[in-house]
Amino acid sequence: MLFEAAVHVTRDRVALQLWRNPDMSCVLERQLVRADGVTMTQILLAGDRDTLQEFIAADPYGEHLRPQYESLCRVHCEQLESQSGRPAARQRPCDPLDQIGRVRGCPNEAELMAIISGVLLPLGAQSYTYRWLHVDERTGAIDGQRCLIGCHPGWIHAYISHQWYRTDPVIEYARKNGALILAGDIESFGDDGRATEAAAQYGFRSAIVCPAHRPSGTLIGLLQAGNELPQPEGERVLWQDRSRALLRSLTEEILEWRIVAQREEEASRIDLDPRERIVLRLVRAGRTACNVADSLGLSERTVYDIFKKINRKLGVSHITRAAAMATDKGLIE
Known part of the structure; x- marks a missing residue:
């Protein structure tokens, strides 16, 4: 982690983290x-100054967070300067299906976002959001x-600010x-x-909506991919047979990626020993x-005990x- 800060704005709390x-x-x-x-958590691939500044300028809490954003920008600028002179990673053309096959091996969300863009652009989608929606087990909300x-x-920012x-x-x-569905x-x-x-x-004049579910129902994957073409032209581009199949597969794979990541996080945090896992499996079986x-x-x-x-x-x-x-x-399995 390169930077971390948290600020209370009225009754809300905003936390910022910059990762390398x-x-x-x-x-x-x-x-x-x-x-x-x-x-509400937002993940932005801050590859350059303009992208970060665009995000900050659109933040409705920008004035409240000005000192934090200024410090974050300095750290970000130092990071970019440390990369100057490094050869840029060569982007190899890749079939969308091959890209989707790489999802489960992604080590982080930055690489995941690069794959999503690589799949969507050839399918006529210039903009997207992928959201993991957490469902409260008790209320269903x-x-x-x-x-x-x-x-x-x-x-x-507008979506969250206007609730x-x-x-x-x-x-x-x-x-x-x-x-x-369109x-x-x-x-x-x-x-x-x-x-x-x-x-x-x-960027969502025309858009397609791709949900994904798991039996537990506590996490939903939701991909929205769009373009700036007017309807129905933009929708026809997104609604091709091959495109729909790829979008469905991409949405499912990203949901599974998140579930596996959460399981690994929980396993490292809770740290059950082998005997405790055996006991839990026996209890689950009704013992x-x-x-x-x-x-x-x-x-x-x-x-x-x-x-x-x-x-x-x-x-x-x-x-x-x-x-x-x-x-x-x-x-436990």
Whole structure:
């Protein structure tokens, strides 16, 4: 990490982080945590000064964050200068299907975004966002979004600032459907159409919506790819048979990439030992403490002590809940 700062603006909290990847590229992460608990995280590949300045200029909290952004820009500038004289990485032409095959091996979001652009551009999409929507298990509401920005950042800033995500028909469609659809076929935004107009202004005059789901239902992948061509011409470009198949595959692979990354993060954070994993698998299979004790040659008291230790690690109060959580997070097979 090259830079980190957090600021409270009224009742909201904005955190900024600038990361350097192994290939020396920079990624900006901006996270907004609203007073109501909704979290909106934006990921920008900050490859040059203009891209970063464009993002900062569009930030509605820019004035509140001016000192932080000034410091961040200095660090970013130093990083760019340290790269001067280095030969630029040669971009090899690559078939979109081959690019999609590289998704699961991506070490970071910067490389993932490069792949997305490489797939979308030949398909006639100049702008995109990819969002991972987190679904609250208790309420079923979307309580967090993590967004890869492949468009003018003004769109994402406007989307969050006006809180269009609260009534976004694209999200509502993605929650209930898995089929690709043209954005023009989804009921338009409310708010007097301002969101639709803003989307068109920032590169989504024509767009296609690609949702992806997993059985657990706690994470939804949502790709929106667009161009500046008027409808229906722009939609025809995006709705080619081969394009739809590739977009579907890309969306699914990116969702799976995120799920695997989250599982690895959780596994390193929680650090269950081998015996605890065996206990969780037995509990998931319906075994009682007595059954577990017999299977492992332990006393029931020892098993209950193991239950308590597992519950503390996972932050739950009952071992059956711990087993369900461990399964959902991929901590046990």
